Amino acid sequence: MTSTTIDSVAIDALVARSWRDVSDGTLPSCQLALAREGELIVSETFGAPSDARYVTFSVTKAFSAAIAWLLIGDGSLKDSTRVADVVPEFGANGKQEVTIEHLLTHTAGFPRAPMRPEEGADREQRVKRFETWRLDWEPGTRTEYHATSAYWALAEVIDRITGGDYRAVFAERIAGPLGIPGLTMGGTPDGVVPIEVCGQQVDGKEGLGDRVKETGEDFLLRFNEPEVLAAGVPGAGAVAAASDIALFYQALLHNPGEVWSGDVLRDATSNIRNTMLDPLFNVPANRSLGLVVAGDDGKSLSRGFGRSVGPRAFGAMGVGGQIAWADPDSGLSFGYVTNGLDVDVVGSFMRSAKIAGLAARTASP
Secondary structure, three states: OOOOEEOHHHHHHHHHHHHHHHHOOOOOOEEEEEEEOOEEEEEEEEOOOOOOEEEOHHHHHHHHHHHHHHHHHOOOOOOOOEHHHHOHHHHHHHOOOOEHHHHHOOOOOOOOOOOOHHHHHOHHHHHHHHHHOOOOOOOOOOOOOOOOHHHHHHHHHHHHHHOOOHHHHHHHHHHHHHOOOOOEEOOOOOOEOOOEEEOOOOOOOOOHHHHHHHOOHHHHHHHHOHHHHHHOOOOOOEEEOHHHHHHHHHHHHHOHHHOOOHHHHHHHHHOOOEOOEEOOOOEEOOEOOOOEEOOOOOOOOOOOOOOOOOOOOEEOOEOOOEEEEEOOOOOEEEEEEEOEEEOOHHHHHHHHHHHHHHHHOOEEO
16 A cells, blocks of 8 residues: 555545535435545535435445355355356356356346346245346356346355355344444335435436436335335445445455455455446446456546546445445545435436545545
8 A cells, every 4th residue: 555644635625525515405415434544534424414324226236246255265156156056047048157257247148137126035036037037148248237137146146155145144244243234235214314316317418327227216216115125135225324335445455354365355356357348438347356446547537436546446336426445555445325316327427426536635645
C-alpha cells in the first residue's frame, strides 16, 4: 500500500456532494462510509435515521461470491467445478458445461433466465426453474451482465455443498467473524429504508437502460415487500448500512482472522479473468471471480469507480447508484447506498461514479 494521508478538504467535498443530492430533492436519502486500516473515518446519513439500512442491489454479488471463495479455500469447490456436477438438475437443456467461473464472471450464457424471488426462496421451485433455463451462447464465449440468474445457481451450489442455506452461511462464516452482523443476505423490513422512484426520464439515452429492463423499477420496488426482502436474492437482495459495506471491503484488503484463504482472496481481488467487451459500457469487462477491477486502461469511470482510484481497485457497483470498492494502493474502502431509484439510469450511474471519484480523492500522497 502506498503511503497516503487523508485530505480533510476532500472529505468535506465528498460529504457536501452527498448531502446536496438529498437537499435538492434528487434523492430521498443516502448513506456513505469511508474506511481505512480497518476503521471508519467517515459515516454519514442524509434523509434517513443514522442507523438506517438499505437494499444493496448488485453490490450483493460480492457478498455471494465471498461465500464461494470460502468453499474454494477449504477445497470443497473449484472455479472449474461444473454446476451440474453439484446440481444435476441444472444441466437440463444443454447447460452441463457451465462452471463456477462462468457464473462469477458473467459469461455463463443465460443472462435473462427468469427466477422470481418467491421461486428462488423455495428450493424445490428454484430447481424446477433451473430445468427450464436455456443457453443464449456457449458458456465462456461471450459476456453479458447476469442480473440475478447466475447467482441463484451459485446459491444452490452453496446450499448443496454446505448442507445449509447460503444466507445462514454468510452470517455465520463471514458477517459474524468480521463483526458486521448488520450486513445480511435479505432480512426483515425493520430499519430498512423503503425504495422510492425519483428523477425524470431522459429521452434518447440507451444502453444502461437495458440493464434496468432486467432489474427494472417493478422488480426493484418489490424489495419493499417483506417476503421478497426475506428471500435474500443472492445477486441483488442483501441489506446493509454503508458502514457495513466499507468494513466488508476493508476485510477484503486485510483478511482479519484469515476468514478466507489468502491465495484465494488475492486471486478474487486481482486476477482479471474476463476482458471481453461489456456490451453495456463498451469497455473490457475486467471481471475477476466475483468482482470488477478498475484497471490501468483509463476506463475506470465506465466501470463505476470514478477517475481517481488506483488501477488495482476492485468492487461491485449496484443499479440505483450503489457503490462498493476498495483500493489496495490507498488502503481506502468506500460504501454508498441510496433508496432513490432514479428513472434516469445513465444520470444515476454518472452521479455515483462522480461520488466514487470524490471518495478516492480523500487519500493524498
